Amino acid sequence: MSALLRDLVAAELAERVEPRVIAMAEKIAGRYPGAARAVLFYGSCLRTAVLDGLMLDFYVIVSDYRAAYGRTWLAAANRMIPPNVFPFEHGGLAAKYAVLSEADFHRETGPDARSVSVWARFAQPARLVWTRDEAARTQVIDSVAQAAPTLFRFTLPMMPESTALDPDTVWKRGFALTYGAELRAERTARPSNVVEADPARYERFGLAALAEIAGARPVSAAAMARRWRSMQRKGKWLSVLRLVKASGTFAGGIDYLAWKINRHAGTDIRIRPWHRKLPLIAALILLPRLLMGRAIR
Known part of the structure; x- marks a missing residue:
């Protein structure tokens, strides 16, 4: 992982958020006192200053599912069909949070992911709002730094030959493909709107992602199209x-x-x-x- 990309991710994850978000993250982590390693805040609420009446989105990273849940069916469910998702309320705010182990989070942000959902989300902005210690923070940064290169790795072979491979067009094409691999309620303009909300950010991260995968072995358009069809079928069922x-x-x-x-x-x-x-x-x-x-x- 290049220092440039990792530094970009570390700086973005460290950006400030409203104190109520941090307080909520601390309370969520408190539900898993022996297992919680980090809490990430992500989603559309990052782009708004008014949080009341909205549903905030968090990911809770745990050491492992047995430590998080004990000997219950929730541990098996989280392992078999990750993540588990729970509602939460605190300080007048409502949220939902997903639970993943450190190992699953690292896999799901990289090219060996079982579905697109995690790397597609964390190729977008997120905030690291709670960590157990410095080792946990380092692990989260390393995992999140995989997400943008993974999106670009899967998207570049799907770009029309006549299209200029600037970051903006790759991001929009990539998000359109990932939206097709999940059950989504958003309108078809949503992938473009995500990028256009902060074009400078996506330019920086896109250039870093392109540099990161520059030496990767090329994949043919036909092979990648087959892989996307498989990911889309699997993603809908998941x-x-x-x-x-x-x-x-x-x-x-x-x-x-x-x-x-x-x-x-x-x-x-x-x-x-x-x-x-x-x-x-x-x-x-x-x-x-x-x-x-x-x-x-």
Whole structure:
């Protein structure tokens, strides 16, 4: 890993956030006193000064799942279909947080990831808002620094030959591909909007990512297209399985899912009392309707 890219990541992760975010991160880490290693704050809330009424997003990095959960089904669920996702409230703010082990986080930000979800998110800005110690901070920086090069490694072979390979176009193409590998409620303009929110940042990180993978063995467009088709199929199914699993970890998850889809897709999904009593069945009924209506893609 080049010093330039690592320094860019370290500086961005260290940028200041609102004190309430730090307080929430400390409380979340306190749920896993023997296992928590770091807490990362990420997502659209980074780009707004008003956090009230929004759902904040965190990743909690733990040493391992047995240390985090003990001998419960949650450890096996987190290991088999990572991450586990939980709701949290503190100081008048609402959040959801995902749990990954240090080993899984490092794998999922790199080219050997099982899905696109982690490296696609952490190729974007994030903040390291709590760490156990300096060793944990170093490990998180090393993992996050893999994310942008991974996105560029998978995206470059998918760029049309006539397209100029400037960072802006690669980022937008990469995010469009990753959005196609998950169940997403956001509109098709979302990948471009993410980049255009901070073009200077994406220029810096893009140039560093290009330099990082400059000596990598080239992959043909046909081979990479096959890999993307596989990642997209797998990603959709993983998204469904995570929703199913969330019915056991996320109280009120069906309400959050409806809120997020309505917010991003302009739909008017209304949750009925029986949906809350039987969230798994409700999700399985709603999902085909949303797919057919292209509310999620």
